[in-house]
Amino acid sequence: MHNKPQLHLGSEADTALLARAFARQLRVGDVLLLNGGLAMGKTCFVNAAAAELGAEGVSSPTYTIANIYPAKAFSLLHVDAYRLRGEADFIDLGLENELEHGVAFIEWGAALEGVFEHYVSLDFSPDPARETARFVAFSSFGARGGALLKLALQAYREAQP
Numbered sequence: 001m002h003n004k005p006q007l008h009l010g011s012e013a014d015t016a017l018l019a020r021a022f023a024r025q026l027r028v029g030d031v032l033l034l035n036g037g038l039a040m041g042k043t044c045f046v047n048a049a050a051a052e053l054g055a056e057g058v059s060s061p062t063y064t065i066a067n068i069y070p071a072k073a074f075s076l077l078h079v080d081a082y083r084l085r086g087e088a089d090f091i092d093l094g095l096e097n098e099l100e101h102g103v104a105f106i107e108w109g110a111a112l113e114g115v116f117e118h119y120v121s122l123d124f125s126p127d128p129a130r131e132t133a134r135f136v137a138f139s140s141f142g143a144r145g146g147a148l149l150k151l152a153l154q155a156y157r158e159a160q161p
């Protein structure tokens with residue numbers, strides 16, 4: 001087992017900076033699983049990543065379960081898995097097919113880990129000391145998941161003001 005990298009996100013701007021760092025490293029087939037409670041910044045992260053990738057009008061898929069946006073290089077699949085009853089629902093909806101020509105951002109994605117050959121998982125948690133700060137812990141699966149995580153963390157460090 002590798003140690004879990006962790007970051008402190010001091011503000012919403014840091015969450016957006018992290019999202020843009022990931023966005024620039026993404027390629028077709030990549031999967032980001034976003035976990036953590038309500039209002040931890042999962043949708044905020046997806047919005048910032050989508051903007052970096054040239055997708056517009058992104059909103060929370062709380063009611064729709066899944067939204068698909070065209071972006072510059074590939075499509076974005078944005079899923080809220082909260083009301084899915086696990087992997088079978090995801091597969092029944094045909095959503096994994098979207099990875100053939102796009103990337104996926106999956107809020108509440110922890111229950112879907114078994115569907116994917118590779119992913120990076122981000123687990124957001126509150127900073128009890130500050131309402132506008134968060135902690136985020138990372139884990140990855142598969143060779144591409146590990147490579148993506150490494151590249152994105154490096155890009156985030158380099159983007160620090």
Ligand SMILES: Nc1ncnc2c1ncn2[C@@H]1O[C@H](COP(=O)(O)OP(=O)(O)O)[C@@H](O)[C@H]1O
Pocket residue numbers: 009010011012013015036037038039040041042043044045107131132133134
């Ligand atoms: N460091 C931070 N990162 C992300 N969002 C933050 C942060 N601090 C405060 N917020 C606020 O928390 C809320 C996060 O909402 P949202 O992204 O919809 O969360 P989730 O999708 O996890 O439920 C927003 O209102 C945002 O302004």
Ligand SMILES: [Mg+2]
Pocket residue numbers: 042043044060107
């Ligand atoms: Mg959300």
